[in-house]
Amino acid sequence: MERSEESSLAAPRSARTGWVTRGSGTPTRRDSKRSSALDQSTLRRMLSSLGDPPIQLELWDGAKVAPEQVPVQAGLLIHDRGALLKLAAHPEFQFGEMYSSGRIEVVGDLLRFLELVYQSLKRCSASGIPNRIANRIYRSRRNTVSRARDNIHHHYDIGNDFYRLWLDRQMVYTCAYFPRPDVSLEQAQTAKMDHVARKLWLQPGERVVEAGCGWGALALHLARHYGVKVLAFNISREQLAYARERARSEGLASQVEFVEGDYREIRGEFDAFVSVGMLEHVGTKHYHELGEVVQRSLTENGRGLIHSIGRDHPGTLNSWIGRRIFPGAHPPSLSEMSLIFEPFGFSVLDVENLRLHYARTLEHWLERYKAREEQVNEMFDQEFVRAWRLYLAGSIAAFRIGTMQLFQVLFTRSGCNQIPWTREHLYRD
């Protein structure tokens, strides 16, 4: 087993966003004290509370624990007693904190380590699911228009230059669709946009509204290849500036208008409503409001498509991701998503789960990201570099293990019969 990929614990560079203002980047060196019997029993309890996955936990002075009779496949180094105590008290949140700050290090492959731990935790909790969740609907906090803006700035306004380093050429920051697992990320993002357009059964001249348009790739793709007019909403200014520039330079400014606004600010009537990767930021408290927006926006024969990270059952987001990466985010289960559709009698035509496609998309992103970590480190400090590495790897593990799902839900108004007879048209060459 080799040492982890992160070894240089360099001092932080300049901070550009809220990301690096926590006096971070000063990784604690290895504790010089010997570990106590108490430290070592804490370590054993920690392994046991993870369900004894085949990993080795090691303290600063070489004291270690590992499950008996299974070969160890990865390991974790804990560099100081403070990190050990924090991890023991709040493992879900502190793993991310300690990993980012360099006070713990993964030995071996980070992704493999995370998969082993997630799998083990899932086994532990599987038997508890029926009683724990019953029919409860988790309510995320209220994302008012202004809080929504803060949440979105935190993540999406980190800088276009940063995202350019590891996204595809068109800057599509949502799950791609791989007709075959081996197509390139570029091809898969284009295939995703076509998959969405085909599901929506777009006809030339139709009007489309997009809620949460990212860097504008989908809106521009639909205008160029499907002859529709698109009104695309976003509250991330960095993304909007980029999208508008693309529309201008590609001669599509008359077909695509990018609007700085929240989904709640959508006005007008459209033949299609599309939202790819926004619902995660809406919060279940606001699903009825979103349903109302769709209700007032769709023409009689209009179609809607919502593409979102989701879950098999209601639950809360990993607390570290929810605090450091995606504040205010909540991936819904299908019963939670039905709060958008059922009160308005929308007719769900098609739900497709693309979970493994998101794992594949993230594998591309992580590979590119890791190849560019030095450049990321020219923009941000090491804490940022490690946090994003962990977020990408952790997301791959979550989609592979099935903690996370990716739902594409296609719907119409109740009783709309202007729909394709079968889904075969989605798979025609």
Next chain:
Amino acid sequence: MERSEESSLAAPRSARTGWVTRGSGTPTRRDSKRSSALDQSTLRRMLSSLGDPPIQLELWDGAKVAPEQVPVQAGLLIHDRGALLKLAAHPEFQFGEMYSSGRIEVVGDLLRFLELVYQSLKRCSASGIPNRIANRIYRSRRNTVSRARDNIHHHYDIGNDFYRLWLDRQMVYTCAYFPRPDVSLEQAQTAKMDHVARKLWLQPGERVVEAGCGWGALALHLARHYGVKVLAFNISREQLAYARERARSEGLASQVEFVEGDYREIRGEFDAFVSVGMLEHVGTKHYHELGEVVQRSLTENGRGLIHSIGRDHPGTLNSWIGRRIFPGAHPPSLSEMSLIFEPFGFSVLDVENLRLHYARTLEHWLERYKAREEQVNEMFDQEFVRAWRLYLAGSIAAFRIGTMQLFQVLFTRSGCNQIPWTREHLYRD
């Protein structure tokens, strides 16, 4: 406008089931009294409460009402004052009762009449949906094992000879799948069975359990064409006798076992769980129980498919259908169906809505049924003949208008990665 298709109001023939024991079949002749001003104002209120559809309502003495300024497309004759008062008091239930007993008659095309009325009623109620249903889950009554048997006998044990008159050759009494709208019913039922088998990704030698197997067509099809072993449960004895005889005569008895039993009696482990057209009879109170059955029945990489009539939002079945045709039945919304999946963390991979395919299936059934009404009348009385004509026509209207949906939901255990990469394989020739 021609007079209705039913004109002969003959005396009842012999009764074979609970269907015709209500002293029925003595259609009231036209009332000889003149209608009063009160009768006529009741008629006007009735039209208005239907939302003024373009139909004419006519009393026994020729007094009539119709909406102004729209051409009338169908009509209803009400033959006596008693029928008028019953209809006015409980229209949803009494329409079926009065139609079956011949005390009201539809003028023009029955299906067209029903579509006009349903459409009009839907327009009236559309604005009310959001407040009425909120997040409420309608609870159907408790279908204990013995009550479930009574419910099923009422409908499915009417007699194989009866169903043979108007179903396809293989006696498939669920929504077919029409790759193109113009394929025959026989082709479409076979295509449905293949569609289900492909979704379940069956491999030769696998074990399948079927809950609610009807006359056994799907179980036999899967065994013959996909090389699987099937254990098929049903509580309708007439159907089981037929299915067992087919298995014997087709040499499939070693691959398919038909078991008299409720879904709750399923024991053993299977690679696939399939249920086509049973969930409607389960009742939401029992969805958790059904989830438990699936949970204990599926192997680690097992797949499940549930095919059921459903709705866009929780609601109760038409009261006449619920009492006379399908006692104990409840077509669920997707949020209600999630009570089967989410408590157990099942991962929904694919939901397909085949609403218009059910309308098309029912059109075939109604056409065949109408062509065989004389033969039906040799088995049952006129009340039965009319009730089933109304049920089939009403169902077409409900699926066309979107009051009813047809959901096929494919799922696996949480985190199962032994699944097809895309759905393209469903559409390969």
